[in-house]
Amino acid sequence: MKEEQIRELLEDMSTEEKIGQLLQLTGAFYADEGLATGPMQQMQLSQEQVEQAGSVLSTVGAATLKKIQTAYMEKQPHHIPLMFMADVINGYRTVFPIPLALGCSFEPEIMRKTSEISAREMARAGVHVTFSPMVDLVRDARWGRVMESTGEDTYLNRCFAKAAIEGYQGAGVGTKDHVAACMKHFAGYGSPVGGREYNQVEVSERSLFEDYLPAYKTGVDAGTKMVMTSFNTLGRIPCTGNQELMKGILREQWGYDGVVISDWAAIHELIEHGVARDEDEAAYLAMQAGVDIDMMTNVYALHLKDQLASGKVTMDQLDAAVYRILNLKNELGLFENPFKDADESYDESKKPDGEHTKYAREILPETFVLLKNDGILPLSKEPVDTCKSIAFIGPFMKEIDVCGAWSFFNRKEENVTLEQAVNERELSMPYTIEEGCHTVPYGMRFVGIRGEVVNPYTPEELGVLKANAVASAKQADVVVMALGEHSFFSGEGGARTQITIPEHQMELFRAVAEVNPNIAVVTFSGRPLDLREVNEKAKAILHVWFPGTETGHAVMDVLFGDASPSGRLSMSFPYCVGQVPVYYNELHTGRQYIDGTETSRFFSKYIDAPNHPLYVFGYGLDYTEYRYDNLVLDGNQVTKDRPITVSVDVTNVGKRAGKEVVQMYLQDLVGSVARPVRELKGFEKVALSAGEKKTITFTITEEMLRFYDRNMNYVSEPGEFKVYVGGNSDAELSAGFQLV
Numbered sequence: 001m002k003e004e005q006i007r008e009l010l011e012d013m014s015t016e017e018k019i020g021q022l023l024q025l026t027g028a029f030y031a032d033e034g035l036a037t038g039p040m041q042q043m044q045l046s047q048e049q050v051e052q053a054g055s056v057l058s059t060v061g062a063a064t065l066k067k068i069q070t071a072y073m074e075k076q077p078h079h080i081p082l083m084f085m086a087d088v089i090n091g092y093r094t095v096f097p098i099p100l101a102l103g104c105s106f107e108p109e110i111m112r113k114t115s116e117i118s119a120r121e122m123a124r125a126g127v128h129v130t131f132s133p134m135v136d137l138v139r140d141a142r143w144g145r146v147m148e149s150t151g152e153d154t155y156l157n158r159c160f161a162k163a164a165i166e167g168y169q170g171a172g173v174g175t176k177d178h179v180a181a182c183m184k185h186f187a188g189y190g191s192p193v194g195g196r197e198y199n200q201v202e203v204s205e206r207s208l209f210e211d212y213l214p215a216y217k218t219g220v221d222a223g224t225k226m227v228m229t230s231f232n233t234l235g236r237i238p239c240t241g242n243q244e245l246m247k248g249i250l251r252e253q254w255g256y257d258g259v260v261i262s263d264w265a266a267i268h269e270l271i272e273h274g275v276a277r278d279e280d281e282a283a284y285l286a287m288q289a290g291v292d293i294d295m296m297t298n299v300y301a302l303h304l305k306d307q308l309a310s311g312k313v314t315m316d317q318l319d320a321a322v323y324r325i326l327n328l329k330n331e332l333g334l335f336e337n338p339f340k341d342a343d344e345s346y347d348e349s350k351k352p353d354g355e356h357t358k359y360a361r362e363i364l365p366e367t368f369v370l371l372k373n374d375g376i377l378p379l380s381k382e383p384v385d386t387c388k389s390i391a392f393i394g395p396f397m398k399e400i401d402v403c404g405a406w407s408f409f410n411r412k413e414e415n416v417t418l419e420q421a422v423n424e425r426e427l428s429m430p431y432t433i434e435e436g437c438h439t440v441p442y443g444m445r446f447v448g449i450r451g452e453v454v455n456p457y458t459p460e461e462l463g464v465l466k467a468n469a470v471a472s473a474k475q476a477d478v479v480v481m482a483l484g485e486h487s488f489f490s491g492e493g494g495a496r497t498q499i500t501i502p503e504h505q506m507e508l509f510r511a512v513a514e515v516n517p518n519i520a521v522v523t524f525s526g527r528p529l530d531l532r533e534v535n536e537k538a539k540a541i542l543h544v545w546f547p548g549t550e551t552g553h554a555v556m557d558v559l560f561g562d563a564s565p566s567g568r569l570s571m572s573f574p575y576c577v578g579q580v581p582v583y584y585n586e587l588h589t590g591r592q593y594i595d596g597t598e599t600s601r602f603f604s605k606y607i608d609a610p611n612h613p614l615y616v617f618g619y620g621l622d623y624t625e626y627r628y629d630n631l632v633l634d635g636n637q638v639t640k641d642r643p644i645t646v647s648v649d650v651t652n653v654g655k656r657a658g659k660e661v662v663q664m665y666l667q668d669l670v671g672s673v674a675r676p677v678r679e680l681k682g683f684e685k686v687a688l689s690a691g692e693k694k695t696i697t698f699t700i701t702e703e704m705l706r707f708y709d710r711n712m713n714y715v716s717e718p719g720e721f722k723v724y725v726g727g728n729s730d731a732e733l734s735a736g737f738q739l740v
């Protein structure tokens with residue numbers, strides 16, 4: 001429709017219709033013929049209010065959504081179509097690695113492509129908006145939702161946020177096989193105190209602007225069509241009712257004029273937070289903050305009319321919200337085609353699209369991080385002296401839930417397990433496969449957001465599993481163990497105070513290590529883990545996160561050397577949970593301590609652990625090695641008008657081809673406020689064949705040196721700087737330069 005037609009429609013709508021557009025319900029309200037009475041009564045909604053709702057979430061399927069849309073539009077006075085939204089975070093039918101793993105690829109192009117494929121699959125299933133990307137900066141491995149982020153670095157998150165939104169939205173959300181992105185959670189949700197889910201967030205204004213907000217700003221600039229509020233408080237004001245944040249920064253400073261949707265029930269939770277006396281006040285606060293859609297509560301539906309009558313909320317405010325929603329529906333083309341790309345045939349296809357799963361298998365090694373390798377990997381495909389037989393042991397050999405906490409629409413039986421992939425290989429040497437234990441401890445019935453996981457074995461059965469595993473380890477030359485936390489141990493509501501591999505699995509690991517030291521461990525998780533003990537006793541550790549549909553194939557491709565791991569950590573792995581939050585770009589403090597240097601007590605350190613994480617941001621090994629040298633600057637002074645170029649030679653000094661992530665960090669030695677010890681400002685993933693050398697260049701501009709000064713002005717300040725280039729955030733190859 002044309003702009004003026006939207007305006008005319010808006011004018012013609014009743015107040016009830018307008019308020020209805022701000023209501024979002026799940027498909028359960030529309031599932032059976034007319035309307036489900038249960039949820040409706042529970043929310044004290046009338047049948048008419050349900051019929052006036054503007055959007056539906058969490059229900060998918062071309063046939064189902066077409067049916068709901070048809071029935072709904074018949075009843076809708078102006079036949080305004082519904083918008084269908086869902087959490088497609090790392091894939092719809094073809095599930096890709098969790099975002100924290102995608103961040104490890106240091107290849108935003110992979111994020112773009114996986115987002116594009118996900119858009120195609122979900123659009124065919126009738127979805128119009130995805131509640132993705134999540135661009136929250138994360139530094140606390142205790143928090144369960146770190147798995148949804150691309151990590152601890154602002155610059156890396158910005159690159160991935162842009163790529164995801166462009167992948168989902170393409171040349172326009174109305175184009176075929178594209179959807180609207182809903183960037184979340186605005187803002188600062190990734191740093192709850194204690195890593196505890198939904199807890200308050202306490203960051204300084206400068207840290208908020210310096211570290212947390214830039215990725216959201218990049219998402220707005222990339223054209224995200226929707227922004228979701230976050231559950232947490234910022235400055236002790238819940239974001240969903242925070243005018244300064246939602247209107248002041250998002251709309252007025254950044255010029256965002258798209259739709260804002262609350263997180264689930266977050267408007268009603270303003271009461272729980274203690275900033276709204278009742279639903280009336282909650283409705284008022286959220287409207288003043290410019291929140292357009294009320295996800296799954298009745299606050300707007302039941303109270304906006306009174307707010308309008310009292311003049312607390314104006315019709316202009318309501319019209320502005322409704323206009324943004326109608327405008328998005330129009331951009332999606334829903335007035336012309338309310339079903340958009342819904343295609344039943346695609347939905348009922350017997351298995352995921354082969355091209356999509358092929359791409360998934362291809363990119364997975366780029367997200368796997370080789371944390372340790374004493375040479376045991378890659379395994380030989382043919383029997384050799386050191387490896388004439390292999391024992392595959394661990395619960396993740398058979399685990400099919402390998403897609404992460406948000407893989408609602410994945411059909412688990414389509415996921416390739418490690419066991420399946422090993423058997424497909426028809427190895428030319430004897431091997432065994434033993435589960436050894438279950439992913440979750442005995443007696444645990446664990447409820448996640450996608451159902452529950454139960455350890456089905458009796459103690460006797462578990463004893464037999466373990467005995468068989470140890471016996472198989474004794475017989476074999478090499479052991480490959482597949483261990484990790486179940487996907488329900490992370491994701492929303494998945495905060496942990498310990499970040500180790502579950503103890504019952506560690507008992508299995510110790511028992512195996514007792515009888516065979518030649519162990520390579522494949523670890524699965526939705527967060528950085530405390531891997532100290534595994535690091536001590538295993539000869540190799542390949543961290544694969546939750547890889548998705550093609551898990552088994554890709555893990556075996558890497559274990560047997562058909563592909564090399566080229567992931568680099570997007571989030572630091574702590575030495576232990578006591579270090580958390582731990583991240584590379586910290587401040588110097590007044591008593592900087594480098595492990596092992598000072599014996600004096602009075603430095604910024606612990607008496608019972610090092611400062612250094614077990615594995616730092618940007619770290620990862622390969623099946624080959626790289627040498628950096630010849631760091632050259634083409635000048636030693638940067639000005640506003642004249643950048644300088646940094647070049648470095650990177651040589652593959654090993655025997656195998658590989659991909660290195662060349663990283664450039666900058667350090668501002670003195671500023672009007674304390675500055676981080678270094679910050680990632682550039683990276684390039686480069687393929688190098690054995691012996692090959694390439695010269696990689698980066699440009700240092702004055703803009704890269706800007707920060708929020710004492711008066712919160714975003715400026716650069718003349719002075720001394722250092723540039724570091726290398727393969728992780730500990731890079732030592734450096735040079736000095738000035739900003740003048």
Ligand code: GLC
Binds near residue numbers: 058263264492
């Ligand atoms: C959840 C999550 C949010 C998700 C929404 C809809 O509570 O916080 O990320 O998109 O509800 O499922």
